[in-house]
Amino acid sequence: MKGLSKIPGPENGIQIKKSICAICDPATQCGLDLYIKDGKIIKVEGSDEHPYSVGTLCAKGAATRQYVYNEERLKTPLKRLGPRGSGKFEEITWDEAMDIISEKFNAIKAEFGPEAVAFYAGYSKWFRPYLKRLAHSFGSPNYLTESSTCARAMEMAQKLVFGSPGVPDTKNTNCLLVWSANPFYTNPGNARAILKGKERGMKLIVVDPRKTPTTALADIHLQLRPGTDGALALAMAHVIIREKLYDEDFVANYTYGFDEYKAYVETFSPEKGEELTGVPADKIIAAARMYAGVKPAAIMPSASPVVHHTNGVQNYRAVFSLIGLTGNYDVRGGNFVNPPSFIKQPGLFRSRDHDFAQVKPWEDMAPRVGADKFPVWVEIIDEEAQAMELPFQIRSRKPYPIKALIGFGLNYRMWPDSDSFLESLQELDFFVNVDIFMTDSCKYADIVLPACTSVERSELRCWGMGYVILTTPAIEPLYQSRSDTDIIYQLAVKLGLDDPLFKAGYEASIDWILKPSGLTVSELKKHPGGMFVPNPLQIPEKKYMKDGFKTPSGKLEFKSKVLEKYEGRAGFEALPVYRPPKYSKEATPEVAREYPFILNTGSRLPMFVHSRTFRLPWTKSLRPDHPAADINPQDAKRLGINQKDYIRIATPKGAIIVKANLTKMVQPGVVHMYHAYPSADVNLLFEGDYLDPLSGFPGFKSALCKIEKVEKGGE
Ligand SMILES: Nc1nc2c(c(=O)[nH]1)N[C@H]1C(S)=C(S)[C@@H](COP(=O)(O)OP(=O)(O)OC[C@H]3O[C@@H](n4cnc5c(=O)[nH]c(N)nc54)[C@H](O)[C@@H]3O)O[C@H]1N2
Ligand SMILES: Nc1nc2c(c(=O)[nH]1)N[C@H]1C(S)=C(S)[C@@H](COP(=O)(O)OP(=O)(O)OC[C@H]3O[C@@H](n4cnc5c(=O)[nH]c(N)nc54)[C@H](O)[C@@H]3O)O[C@H]1N2
Ligand SMILES: [Mo]
Numbered sequence: 001m002k003g004l005s006k007i008p009g010p011e012n013g014i015q016i017k018k019s020i021c022a023i024c025d026p027a028t029q030c031g032l033d034l035y036i037k038d039g040k041i042i043k044v045e046g047s048d049e050h051p052y053s054v055g056t057l058c059a060k061g062a063a064t065r066q067y068v069y070n071e072e073r074l075k076t077p078l079k080r081l082g083p084r085g086s087g088k089f090e091e092i093t094w095d096e097a098m099d100i101i102s103e104k105f106n107a108i109k110a111e112f113g114p115e116a117v118a119f120y121a122g123y124s125k126w127f128r129p130y131l132k133r134l135a136h137s138f139g140s141p142n143y144l145t146e147s148s149t150c151a152r153a154m155e156m157a158q159k160l161v162f163g164s165p166g167v168p169d170t171k172n173t174n175c176l177l178v179w180s181a182n183p184f185y186t187n188p189g190n191a192r193a194i195l196k197g198k199e200r201g202m203k204l205i206v207v208d209p210r211k212t213p214t215t216a217l218a219d220i221h222l223q224l225r226p227g228t229d230g231a232l233a234l235a236m237a238h239v240i241i242r243e244k245l246y247d248e249d250f251v252a253n254y255t256y257g258f259d260e261y262k263a264y265v266e267t268f269s270p271e272k273g274e275e276l277t278g279v280p281a282d283k284i285i286a287a288a289r290m291y292a293g294v295k296p297a298a299i300m301p302s303a304s305p306v307v308h309h310t311n312g313v314q315n316y317r318a319v320f321s322l323i324g325l326t327g328n329y330d331v332r333g334g335n336f337v338n339p340p341s342f343i344k345q346p347g348l349f350r351s352r353d354h355d356f357a358q359v360k361p362w363e364d365m366a367p368r369v370g371a372d373k374f375p376v377w378v379e380i381i382d383e384e385a386q387a388m389e390l391p392f393q394i395r396s397r398k399p400y401p402i403k404a405l406i407g408f409g410l411n412y413r414m415w416p417d418s419d420s421f422l423e424s425l426q427e428l429d430f431f432v433n434v435d436i437f438m439t440d441s442c443k444y445a446d447i448v449l450p451a452c453t454s455v456e457r458s459e460l461r462c463w464g465m466g467y468v469i470l471t472t473p474a475i476e477p478l479y480q481s482r483s484d485t486d487i488i489y490q491l492a493v494k495l496g497l498d499d500p501l502f503k504a505g506y507e508a509s510i511d512w513i514l515k516p517s518g519l520t521v522s523e524l525k526k527h528p529g530g531m532f533v534p535n536p537l538q539i540p541e542k543k544y545m546k547d548g549f550k551t552p553s554g555k556l557e558f559k560s561k562v563l564e565k566y567e568g569r570a571g572f573e574a575l576p577v578y579r580p581p582k583y584s585k586e587a588t589p590e591v592a593r594e595y596p597f598i599l600n601t602g603s604r605l606p607m608f609v610h611s612r613t614f615r616l617p618w619t620k621s622l623r624p625d626h627p628a629a630d631i632n633p634q635d636a637k638r639l640g641i642n643q644k645d646y647i648r649i650a651t652p653k654g655a656i657i658v659k660a661n662l663t664k665m666v667q668p669g670v671v672h673m674y675h676a677y678p679s680a681d682v683n684l685l686f687e688g689d690y691l692d693p694l695s696g697f698p699g700f701k702s703a704l705c706k707i708e709k710v711e712k713g714g715e
Contacts, residue, residue, distance in 0.1 A: 013037050017474035018047060018529040020461060021061040022454035024609045026125040026343055028187050029053075029454075029461055030061050031529065034474045041065055041455065041475060049529055052189055052463045059607045063618040067453060068478070072437045072615055074450035075479035084426050087443045094480065094490075097447055101406070102494035104430045105138070108403045114139030115366035118390065118402050121145040122409030123610060125343050126459050127484040130509065131408060132357035132384070134488050137499040141365035141385065142402070146414060148387035151344070152377075153307035153695035157316035159380045160560045163550025166323065166335030167346070167464075168298035170194065173333040175203040175294035177287075179229070179319050181302035184213035185606040190300065203294055205287050207232065210603065210672070211665045220287045223667060226600045227702030228277040229306050230315035230578035232284065233322055235273025237265045239288035240325055246292065247327030254544060255324055256551075257559025257575070264575050276578070276586075278667075292326050296333030299323055308602070308701040310571075310582035313694045317560070317576035324556040331541050338464065338539055342513070347462025348536035349517035356501070356513050358382070366400060369393050374696045376572070379562060386696040391415060391424040391688060404430040408451070408484055411611055412441045413681050416698040417653070417688035434487060437615070440678055450481040457483035460510055460524075462533075469530030470510065470521060571693035581702035582690065588704070595651060595704035597635075601682045602675040602700050611676040627680035628659040630672040631707065636662045641709045649673060651685040651705045660709075671705055 008014040019032045031050025035043035044064045048055040060067075077097035082088030092100075108116050119135035121128050123146045135143035158165040170176060170193040183190035191214075198204065198217060206218040207229065215221040224232050240246050241262055251258050270281035277284075291297050299319065306316050328334030341347030362368070362378075370386030370393075371378045377386050394402045405425070410433050415421045425431055425444050433445040442448045456477040462468040477483065482490075485506050492502035501509045507521045514520065518534065548554035552561035559574045566572035571579070580586035584598075607619040614620060625644055641647060647660045649671060658673065658680045666672050673682045683700075690699045 008035065014042070019455045019471050019474045020459070020469060021057065021064060022124070022126065022459070023060045023064070023067055023612060025123055026461075027345060028189060030057055030188075032057075032061070032064065032455065034455060036474060039475055041068060047529060051465050051467050051532075056188065058188060059619055059622060060609060060613050060616075063613070063616045064455070066616040066618060067613070068455060070437065070615060073478065074435060074438055074442070074448060074481065076450060077480070078448040080446045084444045089448065094482070097449060098490055098494045101432055101447060101491065102496075105404060105495060108429065109139065112401055112403055113366060115142055116140075116401055116403040118142040118144060118369065118405045120387065120390075120405060120407040120410050122407065122411055122414070123150075124409050124484070126454075126461070127408060127488060128343060129353045129357040129513070130485050130488045130506075133359055133499070133501070134492055134497075136357070136359045136365070137492065137497045137502065138495060139360075139365065141362060141368045144369060144385045144387035144390060145383075146387070147384065148696065149304070149308070149414060149698060149700070151303040152381055152383070153313050153692065153697045154301055154303055154316055156376070156380060156695050157307070157313045157320055159550075160313070160557065160562055161317055161320040161324065162329055162556045164337050164339075166329055166337050168300040169296075169333050169336040170197060170298065170300065173197065173202060173296055173298040175205070175291060175297035176300055177291050177297065177322075178204070178206045178208075178214060178218075178300045179302070180207055180305040181300055182208065182212040182214045182604065186302075186604045203290055205290060209600065209667055209670060220283060220290065222279045222283060222287055224277040224279050225667075226598055226670060227309040227311065227315070227581040227584065227699075230311060230318040230576060231268065231273055231276035232279060233315070233318035234265055234268035234576070234578055235270050235277070235284050236288040236291065237261075237318070237322060237325055238268045238273070239270060239285050240292045240322070241265060243289070245289065246325045250327035250329075251325065254549070254555055256553040256555040256557045256561070261321065261558035261575060264577070268578075276580075291322065295328075296331050297326060297328050298334050299328075305603070305701055307692070307695065307697050308699065309697075310690065310692050310699040310702070311579045312692045312697050312699075314571070314573065314576050314578065318578065321558050321576055324558065329556060330543055336539075336541070337543060341517075342460060342462050345462050346464045347468055347533065348464075348466035348539075349462070349468070349514075349519065349533045350537065351513050351517055352515060353513050354382075356509065359499070369402070370696060372399065374694075376562060376566075376694055377696060388415065388691060388696045388698065391417075391421040394424040394427055402428070404428060404432075406432040406434070407441070408434045410435075410441050411439060411676070412444075413611065413676050413678070413683055415688070416683055416686035416690055416700065418681055418683040420688050434484060436481070439611070449487060450479065451484050451487070452477035452481040456481065457485070458506070466533040466536040467530055468519065468524065468533055469527070470524035472525065472528065581699060583699070583704045584702065591652065591704055595706045596669070597705050597707060598670045599649065599651060599673065599685065599703040599705035600670055600701045601673045603672055605674055608674065611678070614677070625659050625661065627674065627677040628661040629707075630661050630663050630666045632666045632668040632670070633662045633664060634668045636660060639707065639709060641707075646710050646712060647707045648710045649682075649685065649705050649707050651703055653687050654684045656680045656682060656684060657710060671707055675700070
């Protein structure tokens, strides 16, 4: 029975220490009970008292020991000896590493300006406010993150429609419209909330091109063709307006641009919707009636699948407009505005993490990377530069050169046309990568620094139910690894930055950030497993009635005033205009003749997180035949492909060879391929500028490809 097999106590020298699992990031961190003996983790369990994970762990968290004690861990700082990519390094001390980095950065700053040094965060979120502050204190606007392919475009769409994002109040809703997520693989908390909702009779509609554990529970599954979300949402709006199911009072008093939106929506009959999306007209009608008819109703979006298209933001604007149409904005059980507390996560307390990170106004620095190409990004995204542009600016040196880059978990396979990014990296004068493991990206760095894992560091986290934790190291950092924040703070000192909070230190910074909440480091340390926030914020409904909307018109915008300025620029239309994906049978029939399949990449697998868990024996064993692409058995039969045969997936840009996995999860005509495999990198198949012009997001989920059986393959 749980916990009984290894009873902690002085007689056996076993202690239980609390921590959190950060193998995935950031909304889904589970509480960990770590059994420690002689400074080593001997067993891992989920923490029963953690209100988010309530004792559970997924396959990845259960493999924590294989992650922490992995033989691929970086052990010491390294300095490159051989050519970039050769993997030849010499071990150096931390002092030497910090001296080399700070001297190089300061020399580049003196010659080219601080903006010539870029600071990048991969998928990890926990150290971001400190890293952004480091960049800005140094004087560089070029703090960039992985969110340039993840959450920011969804946020852009939300900001354009209603200013402040509304999160689905799943606990209180009577109808949940899941627009693209598959939380049974990606977000256990949301999956639990769906199961609970179903128990109390909540209706469930799921929009997904595939069959998944989430669609299996749905009352209505809208199985659209990838990248056609905008057309589907507009057809649903057509039904809602035609049948007068919309909230006339809300629309009349709190929205902008309804008449033009209505006129546009009139051209999207359910039949037209069916033609564009592949979803039968009667299902579109049924879904529209259900979503508009049941009150309150909430839309659960996802960070990536809808915006990984060349028309992504406009598509999500069409989806979010449904929230305005039905008056489900900022109401309990609808899309409720619950302001984030720390690192974009709600926690029912106020903090100053934004002010902490943004030490300088943007106007006092050079324009951010991507500012020219993505003006709407600059106008409404406050956090960072657009990282998709980084490889281009390194090569073009326009509008100014980028000479040095420090990545915290930089993985070049995250970018489309990953090969070209690798070439760009080699054009830099100086590249530093900080990672837990020796990755292929690290092999191209001049200096590599070893970071420790979540169980070896101190980290602040919060969860939506008003729970907060400041972890302390459960074990000492292994080898010579250090926590990312230690590295950031030490670098700030070495760089000679005149920054009071970097001088005061990490914990003093947390106290400063948490000041408005009344929480303190010393109080948090008394609760090693975390604590409920003492006076949780009571957040009222319909705050727009008093404060208006944070949009230029002060209303919810069916027609965007931000975008009105760009009249005539393709992709920047003020109405949520539907365009088919840049490569599709509608937009490029000639390409589609040669490349008849839709290539959809990166749908998550339950046992992998991007590139992180391929190296763990337990998680790897759950998908032994990989890299593999999913194809429908009908397509396979037609092409003479059997399970585990090797297939070649080719786009106009390139080709990879992988195994075939035949599954009815996938609709005919679509090939699904997981991303980030070192031995079959699907991002080689995308051109670097295959992007949504509005957000700069890559079209990872709707390109065109062909497949053929081949005799021998990669792995
Ligand atoms: N084709 C395709 N490409 C995609 C996607 C897709 O769906 N399809 N999805 C996109 C999306 S949504 C995302 S979020 C990105 C994710 O892409 P990445 O950011 O590349 O994600 P990871 O591979 O998880 O993490 C990058 C590195 O961070 C390291 N790391 C882990 N924890 C820490 C830590 O605490 N500190 C430090 N310093 N390093 C750490 C890992 O070892 C890894 O080498 O990929 C994007 N790319
Ligand atoms: N196990 C695991 N969990 C993760 C991650 C991971 O790598 N592994 N990554 C984390 C990250 S960075 C992210 S961004 C989230 C993503 O979280 P989710 O969005 O929940 O996961 P995905 O599998 O990327 O996409 C969800 C569904 O979108 C569908 N989809 C694909 N294309 C389209 C489309 O064009 N339109 C619509 N409507 N649906 C489409 C896919 O079929 C898939 O079933 O997961 C997070 N959680
Ligand atoms: Mo993501």
